[in-house]
Amino acid sequence: MKVLAGDIGGTNSRLALVAVDASGACALSALRSFRNADFPSFEAVLDAYGGAHLAGLPVALAVAGPVGDGRVQLTNRGWDICAATLQARYRCSALRLFNDFEAAVYGVDTLCDDGVRVLQRGAANAAGLRLLVGAGTGFGVAFGAVHDDGTVQACSTEGGHIAFAPRNAVQDELLAFMRARHGRVSVERLLSGAGIEALHAFCRERHDQRPGPAPDAAGVVAAARAGDSAAAAAVALFVELLGQVTGDLALATGARGGVHVAGGIAPQLGELLDAATFCTAFADKGRFAAWMAALPVSLVKDPWLGLKGAALALRREMQACERGEGGG
Known part of the structure; x- marks a missing residue:
């Protein structure tokens, strides 16, 4: 065909x-x-x-x-x-x-080994729900339910528009910063290209950097690679939030079939996407931390x-x- x-x-x-x-x-x-x-x-x-x-x-x-x-x-x-x-x-x-x-x-079943980067090793339940998330222009969320015959039924959602929930004092400051700009703050406001730009503005303010031209998301990532402290902090915070929100969604859906992180941004971060930062935030779910740490999580590199x-x-x-x- x-x-x-x-x-x-x-x-x-x-x-x-x-x-x-x-x-x-x-x-x-x-x-x-x-x-x-x-x-x-x-x-x-x-x-x-x-x-x-x-x-x-x-x-x-x-x-x-x-x-x-x-x-x-x-x-x-x-x-x-x-x-x-x-x-x-x-x-x-x-x-x-x-x-x-x-x-x-x-498309997940077409992925080969060189099409993914393992962020967290774990044992997937073949009959379990699969979760797919990704940050790009927006933040997408979908899951796949596995039927008894092994076929998958995909279900789209608008999960990128759920509210952002801070988990520490820095994120409390971030929420206040974003609320002043937007009122209600969805996770897509942070986990997207525009989100990286907003995180950079927040980190520049926290680092007492002088106001200057605001780079786009690609410019922020390039500045982080070049050693700019506010840009590096913004990208690290993006990775933390990506792990945190992905973990929230995995917990909410019971994604025993595994978690895949796709989208246009995360694969482009390369070495800046620190697996330890991502996975610590992903599994930081209180009494369910051990359960979260056992879920397999992969980054999709196949464009x-x-x-x-x-x-x-x-x-x-x-x-x-x-x-x-x-x-x-």
Whole structure:
């Protein structure tokens, strides 16, 4: 089965042809990545990729936002994407939209050893719930429930918009700092590109640094690598918060099937993502600390996870239709 698959985030759109074999293995070709800021609409991205050649192909798109009735408005990009409109315009044989983290859950089984970095070793329960989180333009959360036959049912959430809960005095200060800016403070306000910028502003204030030009998230990470104290503190705090919130979500869902951390930011941190900092915050759950420390946690390094997951989600849906079970 060959699918045109896309992973459409707030910042970038990735597209490729994906050949899925009977075992679920994915072979990618014609891979391209686009900066969304360079395009007025998603249709313009598809045209740049070669929309005229999509006729007759099934298309699966993983999109950064809640999908309903075959359409989505991207949470962090003002694009309204409608499956029916795109299918009619490009004459695709089928076109389906999936939440990006829902799709990524299906992609987890395609990961090989060099596609992950182990943050915490543990024994996964094959029948247990799987958790996937990731920070990028926003903060995504999804989980996968395993059926008796071993197949996975992915469920998307808007867990990135839960409230931030401080766990120490520094984080109490951070909450007050962020509340002055936003009122209610969600975890996405901190665990995102904009979140790294906000953490840097907070750390500059705490380090009594003079106000100056505010770097973007990539600039903060570069400054941290160059030894800037406020930038290094901001990245360390981001890693701590990422571990803390991921742990909260793993505890809330009972993620015995394992935890995967994806998204556009964490894999780019490299050596700045200190596993000990992450795992200490992840497991700091009082009476459940030992239980948390036994969960396997991995960092996803494969940038094509969501794209492959979208292709597999469409294949799963089409197979269900062939069996007369309906989609989803």
